[in-house]
Amino acid sequence: LAKTTQPISMDSYEGQEVNITCSHNNIATNDYITWYQQFPSQGPRFIIQGYKTKVTNEVASLFIPADRKSSTLSLPRVSLSDTAVYYCLVGDSGAAGNKLTFGGGTRVLVKP
């Protein structure tokens, strides 16, 4: 499974856009990029998943350049409740099954 590297922490303010970049130089052809959000003492919550270019849903956007060696999660207009740890994961379940390898994540602190 490809290893991911992301910043340890980021601070932001309410109403701002937060962009978290994840590096995954060894991403394989079949790998998808998935982001999770986790609050203390809760299970990770799926945010968004993509393979290439741009994906957008109601909570975030995911930008993936053509070489797919990195990806950027964009959280528009964050609020205090977006304070959490964000994990970037790369992998392909397929026939080999589901075995997510979590990195250290990025701790995002949203300030008033």
Place this chain on the structure above:
Amino acid sequence: KAGVTQTPRYLIKTRGQQVTLSCSPISGHRSVSWYQQTPGQGLQFLFEYFSETQRNKGNFPGRFSGRQFSNSRSEMNVSTLELGDSALYLCASTATSTDTQYFGPGTRLTVL
């Protein structure tokens, strides 16, 4: 659609005892994965079950075991508990056709 449920939510045991945790996946999901989360080691993959068979296994000692029933519900067992087994144990279920894992709220195990 109901999410992943885990029972119990909190558990206190003493060293040497054994414990069984339960996970009910989202209806229709056949894959169940288990993770251990500690402050020091982060989120680590334990094992995955699919159609009652263990399909993937992480790097944990044999004291950690699991099983899956025909209704996809899964249990995980830890025998001869050690202080270091204190952690949040997370269960995730996956639909057959996607790579997205949906996590439960976790079981907080404290070993005294």
